[in-house]
Amino acid sequence: MARIPAPERRDALVEAALRVVSRRGIAQATTRAIVAEAGMSLASFHYAFDSRDELIDELITTVVAREQHAVIPEPVPGGDLREILEAGLLRYFEHLRGDPEHEQAMLELTHYALRSPERHPLAVAQYARYAELAAHSLEIAASHAGTTWDRPMEQVARVLVAFTDGLTITWLVDRDDDAARAVAHAAADALSRMAEPR
Amino acid sequence: MARIPAPERRDALVEAALRVVSRRGIAQATTRAIVAEAGMSLASFHYAFDSRDELIDELITTVVAREQHAVIPEPVPGGDLREILEAGLLRYFEHLRGDPEHEQAMLELTHYALRSPERHPLAVAQYARYAELAAHSLEIAASHAGTTWDRPMEQVARVLVAFTDGLTITWLVDRDDDAARAVAHAAADALSRMAEPR
DNA sequence: GTGCGACTGGGACGACCGTCCCACTTCGGT
DNA sequence: ACCGAAGTGGGACGGTCGTCCCAGTCGCAC
Known part of the structure; x- marks a missing residue:
């Protein structure tokens, strides 16, 4: 896999999460589903984010700001x-x-x-x-x-x-x-x- | 535990489910949480309902009718x-x-x-x-x-x-x-x- | 009272969850 | 050329989920 700096990976994960939430609902927006949508491995998730909660919080913040x-x-x-x-x-x-x-x-x-x-x-x-x-x-x-x-x-x-x-x-x-x-x-x-x- | 016929148990479970959903949200309305709210054992749940989905469907139907x-x-x-x-x-x-x-x-x-x-x-x-x-x-x-x-x-x-x-x-x-x-x-x-x- | 169907309880199952570990690879600065 | 930091991958962890099994108990019709 291409090497991507953590900040960019955070963005990519947030975008992937938005797609997953839109398509399947927040209940189905598991770490594995998000990571699959972003084409990453599970470890990359917890390299960019401390937790799923942190990702969801950033997702809300991002999407509201936008x-x-x-x-x-x-x-x-x-x-x-x-x-x-x-x-x-x-x-x-x-x-x-x-x-x-x-x-x-x-x-x-x-x-x-x-x-x-x-x-x-x-x-x-x-x-x-x-x-x-x-x-x-x-x-x-x-x-x-x-x-x-x-x-x-x-x-x-x-x-x-x-x-x-x-x-x-x-x-x-x-x-x-x-x-x-x-x-x-x-x-x-x-x-x-x-x-x-x- | 008191012996309760299945139809009454269904009603009690629906009421318990409504309380759980109201208090903690549908994501937290697990079979165990609902059963605890109703004061029953887990087996009673699947004696009264085939599945959690069936309970939720009946919950929606009931609460809408009411x-x-x-x-x-x-x-x-x-x-x-x-x-x-x-x-x-x-x-x-x-x-x-x-x-x-x-x-x-x-x-x-x-x-x-x-x-x-x-x-x-x-x-x-x-x-x-x-x-x-x-x-x-x-x-x-x-x-x-x-x-x-x-x-x-x-x-x-x-x-x-x-x-x-x-x-x-x-x-x-x-x-x-x-x-x-x-x-x-x-x-x-x-x-x-x-x-x-x- | 006895038998049979209705009901109960505890424990276990496989699946999936979020998270973590660790050996490995790649990159940039020196 | 090299070395430490940054990023990667696979696999495993404990926990919780929905569901199921089964031995046991109760109540009612006969």
């Missing part, structure tokens, strides 16, 4: 706030449809982190990151629509995160595209009513 | 539709706050079912049940408010389920009561705009 599927990157030309928000939510939905396993993996990682006190902060950080991305999108949306949020943006962002999450889980279960679009429509409606014309 | 935390059981006297819906969502939120582990367990069971093709229908049935309960609540709400839904109720119910789920996960992560109430408010707002005066 998260960028901003809900509203490009505004609808000439649209009002509600239309811009809905377009953003639909854009997220298309992202979800394109890679359902990734969002499923993110959700599983959240629940995994939620189960142990020392990992709970990772889940909190994950959703704080979501809220940050949501706030950024909302800022752009309001600016393009010429409106101002009628309460602290963090609160609006939290609502958007909740709506997005609800859309995700329900669609992952029933794969009902029309229903998901209805959720996006309703969510955009509710959010747009949290703003006032500037 | 699910009843209707979102809007009692209408607000004199309130309009939006207020009734918000009161119902807040009622659900109080239920969630009272037993967070149960909702966390339900979510974990969903993700567990989602991971194997033969169990996927269980998750679909779970969310179909949620939608059924939601539809029932919406029916009551609309009737008390003197309004009619402007689209098939199943669609409105699906949106309510998504909103409820989003509220649940985000609150389970950050335990932010005010944020959850804001989600309830926004969700009620969006839903109420899917109805017209009768």
Whole structure:
């Protein structure tokens, strides 16, 4: 096997772990499965990481830091706030449809982190990151629509995160595209009513 | 040990399994942990069930059939539709706050079912049940408010389920009561705009 | 009361888990 | 050229998992 410095091997293992979690779930993401996915031997795993827990923690941290599927990157030309928000939510939905396993993996990682006190902060950080991305999108949306949020943006962002999450889980279960679009429509409606014309 | 007929033992094991899953997560719901919770010996498990998978399947089926935390059981006297819906969502939120582990367990069971093709229908049935309960609540709400839904109720119910789920996960992560109430408010707002005066 | 089917308990099985050990190979600095 | 550090591979460890076996015990129909 090619000789790879430990730091690079850590990265490769994290990527392999993400693929395994996405494809088979976190319960199946054993050291052996991850190592096989990365094409390494078992010893290389514990040369790069002290433990599986350490890898999972780094996986969550990495994937959260990388998260960028901003809900509203490009505004609808000439649209009002509600239309811009809905377009953003639909854009997220298309992202979800394109890679359902990734969002499923993110959700599983959240629940995994939620189960142990020392990992709970990772889940909190994950959703704080979501809220940050949501706030950024909302800022752009309001600016393009010429409106101002009628309460602290963090609160609006939290609502958007909740709506997005609800859309995700329900669609992952029933794969009902029309229903998901209805959720996006309703969510955009509710959010747009949290703003006032500037 | 007391002699218990197999059918009753099945029930007791399902109840014990639910407690274990709620308290420690489905990954920790091993045959030994469940049997210890139920105060039985390991052999009794496989006398009542062919396999752990069979128990988990029955656990999901049972707990879904029992699910009843209707979102809007009692209408607000004199309130309009939006207020009734918000009161119902807040009622659900109080239920969630009272037993967070149960909702966390339900979510974990969903993700567990989602991971194997033969169990996927269980998750679909779970969310179909949620939608059924939601539809029932919406029916009551609309009737008390003197309004009619402007689209098939199943669609409105699906949106309510998504909103409820989003509220649940985000609150389970950050335990932010005010944020959850804001989600309830926004969700009620969006839903109420899917109805017209009768 | 006796027999037979229902139920119980303890112990064992093979498989798989995370982790570790150690002899070996390769590489970069001198 | 060499030497220590860095990286590699295979195999083994103890532990836990789901499952199974079997000798034993209970309760009920006759």
